[in-house]
Structures are given as C-alpha cells and as structure tokens.
Amino acid sequence: MNLILPDVRTDVAALARDVVKIYGRGETAVRALDGATLSIPAGRFTAVMGPSGSGKSTLMHAMAGLDTVDEGQVLIGDTDLGRLSERQRTLLRRDHVGFVFQSFNLVPTLTAAENIVLPLTLAGRRADQAWIDEIVAMLGLGDRLRHRPAELSGGQQQRVAVARALAARPRIVFADEPTGSLDSRTGEALLGFLRHAAHELGQTIVMVTHDAKAAAYADRVAHFADGRVVGVTGDEEK
Amino acid sequence: MWRLIIRNTVARRGRLALTLLAVLLGVAFVTGSLVLTDTSQRLLDDQFRTATAGVDLTVRDAAAFDSAMGVEVERDPLPAEVVDRVRAVPGVAAATPVVxxxxxxxxxxxxxxxxxxxxxxxxxxxxxxxxxxxxxxxxxxxxxxxxxxxxxxxxxxxxxxxxxxxxxxxxxxxxxxxxxxxxxxxxxxxxxxxxxxxxxxxxxxLGGDFSEVAVVAEDGTDVRRLRSAVSAALGSGYEVSSSRDVAAVGAAAAKTQISSLQVMLLALAAAALLVGAFLIANTFSIVVTQRTRELAVLRAAGATGAQVMRSVLGEALLVGLAASAAGTGLGVACAAGLRDLAGVFGMTLPDGGLVVTPRTFAVAFVVGVGVTVVSAFGPARRAAAVAPVEAMRRSSADHLAGRAGWGRTVAGTVLTALGAAGLSIVLAGPGSVVVLGEAAVSTVVGLALLGPAVTPGLVRLLGRPLGVAGVPGRLARESAARSPRRTSATALALAFGLALVSFTAVLGTSIKESTARSYAETITADYVVESARNEMLGGLPAHVYHHVSELPQVAVASRLRYGHWKDGQSVEALTAVDPVTLPRVTSLHMVAGRLDAVAGGGVVLAANVAKERNLKVGDTLAMTFSRTGVQRLPVVGLLRDRDAQALSTGYVISLDTYERNYREHVDASVFVKVADGVSGADAKRAVERALADAPTAQVRDQAAAVAGRNAMIDQVLGLVTALLMLTVLIALMGITNTLALSIIERTGELGLLRAVGMTGAQMRWMIRGEAVLVAALAIVAGVGLGIAFAAGTVAALGRATEATLTLPVGPLLLVVAVAALAGLLAGLLPARRAAGLDVLTAIATS
Missing domain, CATH: 2.40.40 (Barwin-like endoglucanases)
Incomplete structure (x- = not known):
C-alpha cells in the first residue's frame, strides 16, 4: 500500500509551525523545540544550522515524520503529519521522504544497488531504471553497485545513501550531518552532489549541520538556537 | 572485581535470563530424575524391610539364583515336617509356616x-x-x-x-x-x-505344603549362629537366609526397572544440558561481542587479560549458581510430576514422601555450575583477547561475529567425514553398534566445528523461498547468513534435539514393524490367548490351555512358556514349546537339526546365537536353572533368526524339559488354530466363553498380538519423546535468545530500515522469517542425522535380529511441522520487540 499525497503544486514542500517538543516531565523537562517555525520551499537546498543541542535534529525528525510533536503543526505538502498514525507516517516516509544520516546509512547485508532501491522494494514498487541510472551516474557509483557497504569507503557509502534518498523521487530529502564522518575533501564533494540534485534535478533538500562551511553550499540557511529558528539567510537570492 | 562482576550480571539480567532458564531446566531435569529414583528406591527398601521386620530368619527351598530380570524366581513349596524340624533347633522361639x-x-x-x-x-x-x-x-x-x-x-x-x-x-x-x-x-x-x-x-x-517358614529367634540368641544351626539341621535342599538379606534381594529385584529408568532419565537430562550448553556458549559469546567496546575500555584502564577473563567467568558462575539453586528447587517440585508422567506411559513407581539426598544437591550444583562455566570458557578467552585499541574503533560488532577459522573448518570436515565413513561401514555391513556410536560422536562434533563454514550457503539455499516475500524475507536470510557461528550454534542445538526425537521415532517404528513382520510370517495361528497384564513371564493359568484345547471349535492349541536361566553372570531368557503341536500353528524354518528333537531334552538355538557361541548341532550348552542348578543340554537344532524372534528368545526347549527345571507354571501364549468348517468369529466366541474363569486372559488376533508385543516399545518411545521435548524446548529458547540479542546488536540497522519506510509488520515478518529459517536449518540437519543413524542402528541390529528400516512418515512430518511452528513461536517475542523499537532511539544508537 502506498500513501498517496494530493499532488498539489505548491512552493512550500514542508512546513513547521510553532512546533513545541518537550522531553521528560516536571523538573527535568527539556523544551527541545520551543515554538519553532520553518518553511521549506520546494526545489531548494535548505540548511538548518545551529550549535549541537540547539534542537535542529529534533526539528528535522519532526518534519520527516520520524517523531511526533507536542504542540504546533508539521506539514509535508498539504498533509498534516499530526493527523497520521504511526503506520501512515511509516508509509509517508517510505514513499515521500528521503534520508541521509551521518553514518550507518546502509543495510550491511545488501549490495549498494539493493540499498539504493530499498524504499522502493519495501513498497513493492518497480524502480524507474532510467532515473536510477541517472542518479548513479551523477554520483559516480557505476562500478560500485555490486559491492556491500563494508567494501565501500566512507564517501562512497554516503553517496549510496544519497542515491537511495533520491531513488523514489521523494517530496523532500532530509540529510542529518551527512558529512559529519567524512574528511573535508570527500565531504565537499558530497555537498556538491546535494546542491546539484537541488539545482539540476529540482529535488527539495533539507540538511541539518553545525558546520558553517557545509551550510555555505545551501541556497538558504535557517539559523537555529534554543529550540527555535532565529533567522533565515539567503532567501533574497531567489 | 567481584562487585563489578555482580553489578554487570545484574545489569545484563535481561540478556542472561534465557540462559539462566536453560540451565535451570536442565538442572531441574537432573534433580527431578535423581529425586524420583532415590524416592522410589527408598520406598521399595522400606517396603521390603517392613515385610520382614518381625522375622529373623526365612527358610525356603534352595535355588540357584533369587531373581532374574526383575522377577523373583518361584521356589518349590516346603513339606509340613520342615516346620517341626525348625522348631526343634535350640534358640528358635517360633517357626511359622507362611503361604x-x-x-x-x-x-x-x-x-x-x-x-x-x-x-x-x-x-x-x-x-x-x-x-x-x-x-x-x-x-x-x-x-x-x-x-x-x-x-x-x-x-x-x-x-x-x-x-x-x-x-x-x-x-x-x-x-x-x-x-x-x-x-x-x-x-x-x-x-x-x-x-x-x-x-x-x-x-x-498346595495341599499341606507352604511357601516358607518365618523364624523368630529367642531373645539373646545370635542370629548368625542360629542361621547356621537351622541350616545344618535342614540340610542342603533348603536355604536359610536372614530376613534382611531376603528384603535386600527382593528390593534389588524390584529396583532393576527403576535403575534402567534412572539411566534413561539421566541420559535425557544430559542431552538437555548439552543443548543448554550450546545456548550458554552462544549467549556469552554474543554478550562478549557486544561488550567489546566496554571490555576494551577496561583493558585501557589497566585491567589485565586474565582479569577480563575472570570477570566473564565470574558472571557465568553467578548465572550457574542462581540457575542451579532455582533448578534444584524446581526439580524437587517436579519429581512427583515426572512420576505421574512415567505412570502415564505405563511405568509404575511407588508413591510416597520425596527423598532429597545431599548427593542430589551436589550433583545438581556441580552439573549446573560446571556446564555454565565450561560453556562460557571459550567466550571468556575471546574477551581476554580484546585489545585496548578496540575502544577507539567505531564499529566493533562485526569482526568478532565469527567467520569460520581455517583450522576449525578442516577439523570439522575431517571429523564429519570420519563419522560419515563409520556410518557407511555400518550400513554396508561389517560395522558394529560401537562403531556407530563413535561415528555419531564424530559427526556431531564435526558438524559443530564445520557449522560456521557451511551455514551461510545452507541458509541461502534453504532461505530461497523467503526471497519471494521481498526485502524482509531476503534480509531475514542474509541476517542468518551473516553471523554463521551464531546461527549454526543456535540451529545445532535444536538439530541435536530433533535428531534424538527422529532417531527414537525411526528406530522404534523399525523395531515394531520388524516384530510385526516376523510375527506375521512365522505365526500361522488364527488367534492367540495372552494375559492382558504386562507380566514378564506371561500370566495365563494352566487351565486356560486345557479348556481351550478341548473346545470342538479348535483344531489345535499350542502353548508357550518363558523362563530365565543364568549363563555365568548374565541372565538369559528361553522359550518352552510343545514340539508336536507348535508346527501346526507356526511356520518355522530350521537351519539345521530338527525341532521335534527337543522332546528328548535338548535345546534349539537361534542361528545367530549358535554362531555367536560357536555351537553346532551335537554340542552341549550348560544352562543354570534356579530350581535345578547347572544342566547340560544337547544342541539339537538351529532355528532361523526371524522365527526365533517370533518366539521371543534365541533358546527353545520342550515343555517337558521346562517342567523338570522350573517351578513356574503360567503360560505366556496359547496359539489357537480354528477347526475346519468353523468361522473365525464363532471360534473366538467359544474361546472367550471358555476363558470366563480367567479374567486376565485375552483372545487376540494377529494384529492385537503384535500390538501387545509392541506395547512396551510404545511406552518407552512415548516417555522418551515426551522428555526429549524438553530438550527441544530449551533449543527453541536458544533461538529466541539469539534473536533477541542480535536485535540489540542490530538496533541501528533496524532503526534505519524503519526510517526509510519498513513497516512494523514487515519488520516482524523479517525477524520471524529468520527464526523459522534457523529452525529449518535445524530440521534438515537434525531429522537427517536422526534418520541416518537410526538406519545405521537398524543395520547393526539387523545382524543379530531381524530388523529392517521403516520410516514413520507421519510422525516425522509431525516433528518437522512442530519444529517449524515452534521456530515461528520462538521468533514472536523478538519480532515484537524489533517492531516496537523506537525509531529515533534506534538511529541514535548507531
């Protein structure tokens, strides 16, 4: 079963409005998100930047449907994630959200090619081979497809993760510190791929990072502190 | 150090819980068996001591031996005058005739x-x-x-x-x-x-005779001296024993059945513990792997390798102690249940207060703690080998997960090949049961060593059907193939249990079928009259034969008796027949000599017995009878093995010879041939009417007679299978445990799968698939081994008796189905846990 989102053409791919997320209760309660509001324009590469512990990852998890929020609203397209069940959120992630994590992105028992089409195969969908070929060519993974993750370098592993995130043509791709465990040259190459995907393929991408150099690759940078967005730069470039 | 060990063990109690349970069940089994048999033996001792408590000496007719195969021999009655002769001995206060x-x-x-x-x-x-x-x-x-x-x-x-x-x-x-x-x-x-x-x-x-004289000594008389005096007064035809000896002999006879039950129970308990040992080794090995990081930190902080090893062994010791304590308690509580179970399968044991000896405690603790610590030894050594730098590495789980080492694979291949060769030798002809036992041990050890090397291939082959179920199925298969050492240890434990179950089923069925076949080919009688009770020598009063043989509906009736005799130290059984009527109700094939020659006082031997003893027609065989002592019987004929099997023993004498040497006078079977022109049903009714005054006698057709012969095998089979289920249960806990631990290890991967869209249902499916796959691996290996070695055993037995391999297809399919289903059940809990993992926490764990 696939979760079908209404195919409305909108400039906003995802939206978080006045989101509050509290961990723990009573004395020890922590407001990880404290009225965070962020709009993600479609087809752009947005970075969410802030110091560690500022709540930026929590926001990403909420917007990606990995976690629920205590107050406020999160939309992907026109779909209010707060109204979805756990199962529906899983299906939404599978069909409409792509992920790149800092590390441990790949299933070790599957080959690179199998990892790339994993969300599609989980959904029982056929991969669009031309599209996959295009991504693979763009990421330069052509000769690595039959390898298992353990046989790939860190940079190659992250590129496979990017390919997987793009494979299902999701509404939005979330990348959580994707270069965090890469050396700087490999990291820069990966960031280049992400920007390329946004600019040339029209893929909406949100990247969470604490690294200003990485954020510089994005079209927009949302600055995050103490559980809320304190400013957005780069919007005027549009 | 000990505080750290205790805190570690308590902190990991969840992971160790199933290990503890496995040891606990094994120890409970051992304790229960010991308590049950101790109790039964004590009750029998008490019983026989009570029976002779007030008597000092017992006078009976002399016998060459007291009991055989758990049956006390019957002795000739004593004439009345013996009482007076005993009374006349000085020192005798009272001599009482007893019947x-x-x-x-x-x-x-x-x-x-x-x-x-x-x-x-x-x-x-x-x-x-x-x-x-x-x-x-x-x-x-x-x-x-x-x-x-x-x-x-x-x-x-x-x-x-x-x-x-x-x-x-x-x-x-x-x-x-x-x-x-x-x-x-x-x-x-x-x-x-x-x-x-x-x-x-x-x-x-008995007329004026009686069975024995109970003698009470005068106060202050030395019983031993009195015994000599009475013995001297009566002469050598009588046996004077102290009542304590009589009680001991009676109790010993009654205990033979219990001691064979004890051997069987303890063997099964050992099997359960062996499976438990696999589970323990596996658990500790996984836990050590998962703790590599922590152990490395310990090493970096200055702990020596020996200290790390001691800490792991210390944990095992704690688990072993806790499990042994709980298992001993459970075992004592279950002893009564075990007695009831034995009762259900036809083994009656005396009922009464439980006897728990210090030996039981000692054995339970030594076994429980020993098995746990020894099983944890390998993992502990690997833990000690963890280098401090491991603390700095990112992912530590994979490299210890265990690929097969070269040496191990070679040793495993060699041992498995030796085992297979031994089995082939036995199957091809010359090998004995001993060769087969060695082959079995070699194969099991070989497979345990070879397991990690062959498991990935086997898992991928067996798991092929899972592939059609899409990614979850494929991931299940790959996950099982990824940690071959773990998968093979888990599967082998279950395989061992299943091998024993299927071995028992195949061997039992083969023996039963062979008995049925040889009986059907040899016995041509229309009906057989036998006692409904399970009596060693049969239990038909002599008048049954006379009544039946006089019926006009009966053309001929022929009877069999059984007896025990001694051949040096060992006890043998023999069959007594009527050489005139027997050929009319059986189809016997003599290899040499003539059956009717036994009328002259000789013995006919089964061909294989003659070969084994190196005897031929014309030689003599010395047989010791309880009543008449050593007799030398001429060998007058050799009987085909299959026919001897239908007559139940390898030694056949005439009823007249039996009469001369035995006091027993119950018939075991009366074969009936229906007269011409009389319908079978009419004849059966007539025979049944004639048996009105013999309530234990039953008229059986051939199928019922075979069933009666096989009843004992069925009972033992049932009991063994029921108890083996405990072994299978422990092995299944192993699957649950391994999966649960592997889920902890794979938390990050599972979180990723959930993040990219695997549904909870798909994840449950994946884990259950892996469980079933491990069970399937065990089924293939276990049932295969069971059948192979049952075939070998049948082949080895086949040289001594008539036995051919019969596969009980229904029961075997049932074993397969139950094991597969149980595998599914074993995966339920881990599957639920995996599906219930919080995605965010899971991702964070990576």
Whole structure:
C-alpha cells in the first residue's frame, strides 16, 4: 500500500509551525523545540544550522515524520503529519521522504544497488531504471553497485545513501550531518552532489549541520538556537 | 572485581535470563530424575524391610539364583515336617509356616486387575506378618478374608462384603477386616488378600505344603549362629537366609526397572544440558561481542587479560549458581510430576514422601555450575583477547561475529567425514553398534566445528523461498547468513534435539514393524490367548490351555512358556514349546537339526546365537536353572533368526524339559488354530466363553498380538519423546535468545530500515522469517542425522535380529511441522520487540 499525497503544486514542500517538543516531565523537562517555525520551499537546498543541542535534529525528525510533536503543526505538502498514525507516517516516509544520516546509512547485508532501491522494494514498487541510472551516474557509483557497504569507503557509502534518498523521487530529502564522518575533501564533494540534485534535478533538500562551511553550499540557511529558528539567510537570492 | 562482576550480571539480567532458564531446566531435569529414583528406591527398601521386620530368619527351598530380570524366581513349596524340624533347633522361639502366591480379587462379578501383583497370603499377626488390621478382625475361620485398605477404598469394598478370590481355585469369601502395610494403606498398584493358612493352601492347591517358614529367634540368641544351626539341621535342599538379606534381594529385584529408568532419565537430562550448553556458549559469546567496546575500555584502564577473563567467568558462575539453586528447587517440585508422567506411559513407581539426598544437591550444583562455566570458557578467552585499541574503533560488532577459522573448518570436515565413513561401514555391513556410536560422536562434533563454514550457503539455499516475500524475507536470510557461528550454534542445538526425537521415532517404528513382520510370517495361528497384564513371564493359568484345547471349535492349541536361566553372570531368557503341536500353528524354518528333537531334552538355538557361541548341532550348552542348578543340554537344532524372534528368545526347549527345571507354571501364549468348517468369529466366541474363569486372559488376533508385543516399545518411545521435548524446548529458547540479542546488536540497522519506510509488520515478518529459517536449518540437519543413524542402528541390529528400516512418515512430518511452528513461536517475542523499537532511539544508537 502506498500513501498517496494530493499532488498539489505548491512552493512550500514542508512546513513547521510553532512546533513545541518537550522531553521528560516536571523538573527535568527539556523544551527541545520551543515554538519553532520553518518553511521549506520546494526545489531548494535548505540548511538548518545551529550549535549541537540547539534542537535542529529534533526539528528535522519532526518534519520527516520520524517523531511526533507536542504542540504546533508539521506539514509535508498539504498533509498534516499530526493527523497520521504511526503506520501512515511509516508509509509517508517510505514513499515521500528521503534520508541521509551521518553514518550507518546502509543495510550491511545488501549490495549498494539493493540499498539504493530499498524504499522502493519495501513498497513493492518497480524502480524507474532510467532515473536510477541517472542518479548513479551523477554520483559516480557505476562500478560500485555490486559491492556491500563494508567494501565501500566512507564517501562512497554516503553517496549510496544519497542515491537511495533520491531513488523514489521523494517530496523532500532530509540529510542529518551527512558529512559529519567524512574528511573535508570527500565531504565537499558530497555537498556538491546535494546542491546539484537541488539545482539540476529540482529535488527539495533539507540538511541539518553545525558546520558553517557545509551550510555555505545551501541556497538558504535557517539559523537555529534554543529550540527555535532565529533567522533565515539567503532567501533574497531567489 | 567481584562487585563489578555482580553489578554487570545484574545489569545484563535481561540478556542472561534465557540462559539462566536453560540451565535451570536442565538442572531441574537432573534433580527431578535423581529425586524420583532415590524416592522410589527408598520406598521399595522400606517396603521390603517392613515385610520382614518381625522375622529373623526365612527358610525356603534352595535355588540357584533369587531373581532374574526383575522377577523373583518361584521356589518349590516346603513339606509340613520342615516346620517341626525348625522348631526343634535350640534358640528358635517360633517357626511359622507362611503361604504366599497370586490371587485375584473379584467384586460384584468384576475382577480387579492392578498394574502390579495380586498377592494372596496366609494371615499372620505381627510381628511375623507385615500387615496390621485397620478395621474389623483377623481372618481366622473358613470363608473369611482381609483385604488391604487401599484396594477396599478404591473399589468401595466394605466390611461384610462378599468377594471372590481366584488363584488355582476360586472361592467366595466374606471381608472381615481391612489391613494396612507399615504406615500405608497397602502396597502400590497391588491388591492383597489375606486368609487363614489352610484356606491359602487350598486356594493355591498346595495341599499341606507352604511357601516358607518365618523364624523368630529367642531373645539373646545370635542370629548368625542360629542361621547356621537351622541350616545344618535342614540340610542342603533348603536355604536359610536372614530376613534382611531376603528384603535386600527382593528390593534389588524390584529396583532393576527403576535403575534402567534412572539411566534413561539421566541420559535425557544430559542431552538437555548439552543443548543448554550450546545456548550458554552462544549467549556469552554474543554478550562478549557486544561488550567489546566496554571490555576494551577496561583493558585501557589497566585491567589485565586474565582479569577480563575472570570477570566473564565470574558472571557465568553467578548465572550457574542462581540457575542451579532455582533448578534444584524446581526439580524437587517436579519429581512427583515426572512420576505421574512415567505412570502415564505405563511405568509404575511407588508413591510416597520425596527423598532429597545431599548427593542430589551436589550433583545438581556441580552439573549446573560446571556446564555454565565450561560453556562460557571459550567466550571468556575471546574477551581476554580484546585489545585496548578496540575502544577507539567505531564499529566493533562485526569482526568478532565469527567467520569460520581455517583450522576449525578442516577439523570439522575431517571429523564429519570420519563419522560419515563409520556410518557407511555400518550400513554396508561389517560395522558394529560401537562403531556407530563413535561415528555419531564424530559427526556431531564435526558438524559443530564445520557449522560456521557451511551455514551461510545452507541458509541461502534453504532461505530461497523467503526471497519471494521481498526485502524482509531476503534480509531475514542474509541476517542468518551473516553471523554463521551464531546461527549454526543456535540451529545445532535444536538439530541435536530433533535428531534424538527422529532417531527414537525411526528406530522404534523399525523395531515394531520388524516384530510385526516376523510375527506375521512365522505365526500361522488364527488367534492367540495372552494375559492382558504386562507380566514378564506371561500370566495365563494352566487351565486356560486345557479348556481351550478341548473346545470342538479348535483344531489345535499350542502353548508357550518363558523362563530365565543364568549363563555365568548374565541372565538369559528361553522359550518352552510343545514340539508336536507348535508346527501346526507356526511356520518355522530350521537351519539345521530338527525341532521335534527337543522332546528328548535338548535345546534349539537361534542361528545367530549358535554362531555367536560357536555351537553346532551335537554340542552341549550348560544352562543354570534356579530350581535345578547347572544342566547340560544337547544342541539339537538351529532355528532361523526371524522365527526365533517370533518366539521371543534365541533358546527353545520342550515343555517337558521346562517342567523338570522350573517351578513356574503360567503360560505366556496359547496359539489357537480354528477347526475346519468353523468361522473365525464363532471360534473366538467359544474361546472367550471358555476363558470366563480367567479374567486376565485375552483372545487376540494377529494384529492385537503384535500390538501387545509392541506395547512396551510404545511406552518407552512415548516417555522418551515426551522428555526429549524438553530438550527441544530449551533449543527453541536458544533461538529466541539469539534473536533477541542480535536485535540489540542490530538496533541501528533496524532503526534505519524503519526510517526509510519498513513497516512494523514487515519488520516482524523479517525477524520471524529468520527464526523459522534457523529452525529449518535445524530440521534438515537434525531429522537427517536422526534418520541416518537410526538406519545405521537398524543395520547393526539387523545382524543379530531381524530388523529392517521403516520410516514413520507421519510422525516425522509431525516433528518437522512442530519444529517449524515452534521456530515461528520462538521468533514472536523478538519480532515484537524489533517492531516496537523506537525509531529515533534506534538511529541514535548507531
């Protein structure tokens, strides 16, 4: 079963409005998100930047449907994630959200090619081979497809993760510190791929990072502190 | 150090819980077996001691041996004058004649047939008689009887009721009293009828004779000296024993069955513990792998390798101690349940207070702690080898997960090949059961070593059907293939249990089928009359044969008797036949000599027995009989093995020879050939009418007769299979445990799968798929091994007796289905846990 989102053409791919997320209760309660509001324009590469512990990852998890929020609203397209069940959120992630994590992105028992089409195969969908070929060519993974993750370098592993995130043509791709465990040259190459995907393929991408150099690759940078967005730069470039 | 160990163990109690349970169950099994057999033996000792408590010496007819195969031999009765001769010996305070025999009690037209004996005894008040009145009075007059209170209660027989007591003759008697035995109401599974001495003599057709003389010494007399005096006064035809010896001999005879049960129970407990050991080794190995980081930090902080090793072994010690303590308690509690289980499968054990000896505790703790610590030794050594730098590495789980080492694979291949070669030798002909046992050990050890090397391939092959179920199925397969050492250890534990179950089933069925076939080919009688009770020598009163053979509907009747004889130290059985009538109800093939020659006092041997003993027609065989001592019988013929098997023993003598050497006079079987022109049904009805006064006699057609012969095998098979299920259960806990631990290890990966869209249902499917796959691996290996070695055993046995391999397809399919289903069940809990993992936490763990 696939979760079908209404195919409305909108400039906003995802939206978080006045989101509050509290961990723990009573004395020890922590407001990880404290009225965070962020709009993600479609087809752009947005970075969410802030110091560690500022709540930026929590926001990403909420917007990606990995976690629920205590107050406020999160939309992907026109779909209010707060109204979805756990199962529906899983299906939404599978069909409409792509992920790149800092590390441990790949299933070790599957080959690179199998990892790339994993969300599609989980959904029982056929991969669009031309599209996959295009991504693979763009990421330069052509000769690595039959390898298992353990046989790939860190940079190659992250590129496979990017390919997987793009494979299902999701509404939005979330990348959580994707270069965090890469050396700087490999990291820069990966960031280049992400920007390329946004600019040339029209893929909406949100990247969470604490690294200003990485954020510089994005079209927009949302600055995050103490559980809320304190400013957005780069919007005027549009 | 110890505080760290204890805190570690407690912190990991969840991961160690199933390990603890496995050891606990194994220890409970051992404890239960020991408590049960100790209790049974003690009860039997008490019983026999009570029976002779007030008597100093017992005088009986002399016999070459007291008992054989758990049966006390019957002795000739003593003439009346013996009592006077005993009384005349100085130092004898009292000499009392005692009569004992078998007598069935009937009430309201129905005969009470207990699982044990039906005793008929002459009443003597204490201290000579072991029974004490609980109600009413002693049976002093004609027509009076006292029965045991237990039987009276069970069958609602009150004082004043009329019962029939049936021995050599039957009489209607009035119940005038109820008796107890020691502190109990009676003897287990036994009915007791106590009558006055003359009535007992009449019922048992003894004339003026009696069974034994109970002697009480005068106060202050040395019993040993008195024994010599009485013995000297009576001469060598009589045996004078101290009552304590008589009790010991009686108890020893009754205990033979219990000791074989004990051997069987302990062997099964060992199997359960072996499977438990696999599980423990696996658990500790996984836990150590998962803790590599922590251990490395310990090493970096200055802990020596030996300290790390001690910490792991210390944990094992704690688990072993806790499991042994709980297991011992559970075992004591379960001993009574085990007795009931044995009872369900037809093994009657005495009922009474449980006996828990210090030895039981010692064995339970040594076994429980020993198995745990020894199993944890390998993982502990690997833990000690963890280098401090591991602390700095990112992912530590994979490199210890265990690929197969070269040496291990080579050793495994060699041992498995040796095992297979041994099995082939046995299957091809020359090998013995000993070779087969060595081959079995070699194969099992070889497979355990070879497991990690062959598991990935096997798993991918067996898991092929899972591929059609999409990614979850494929991931299940790959996950099982990824940690070959873990998967193979988990599967082998279950395989071992399944191998034992299928071995038992195949061997039992083959033996039963072979018995049925040889019986069908050899016995041509239309009907067989046999006792419905499970009596070692059969239990038909002699008049059954006479009544049946006189019926006009019967063309010919022929009877068999069994007896025991001694060949040096070992006890053998023989069959006594009527050489004139037997050929008319059987189709016997002589390899040499003639069957009818046994009429002259000779013996016919089964061909394989003759070969084994290196005897041929014309040689003589020395046989020791209880009543007549050593007799040299000429070998007059050799019988085909299959036919000897149908007659139950490898030694055949004539009934006349039997008569001369045995006191026993019960028939085991009466073969009946229906007269021409009479329908089978009519003949059967007529025979049944003629058996009205022999309530335990049953008319059986061939199928029923075979079933009767196989009943004992069925009982043992049932009991063994039921107990082996415990082994299988422990192995299944192993699957649950391994999966649960592997889920902890794979938390990050599972979180990723959930993040990219695997649904909870798909994830549950994946984990259950892996569980079933491990079970499938075990089924293939276990059932395969079981069948192979059962085939080998049948081949080895086939040279001594007639045996061919028969596969019980239905039961084997049932084993496969149950194991697969159980695999699915074993995966339920881990699957639920995996699906319930919080995605965010799971991702964070990576």
């Amino acid at each position: 004992r025999g078998q007598g069935l009690i009937g009430v309201g037209g129905k005969t009470i047939v207990p699982a044990g004996p039906s005793l008929l005894l002459s009443w003597e008040p204490a201290p000579v008689g072991p029974f004490t009145l609980r109600a009413g009075r002693a049976p002093v007059a004609e027509g009076e009887v006292v029965i045991d209170a237990a039987t009276a209660r069970r069958h609602r027989i009150g004082l004043g009721a009329e019962v029939t007591v049936r021995a050599e003759r039957a009489e209607r008697l009035r119940v005038v009293g109820l008796a107890g035995f020691g502190s109990g109401e009676g003897l287990p599974e036994t009915t007791v009828a106590l009558v006055a001495l003359p009535a007992a003599q009449r019922l048992l057709a």
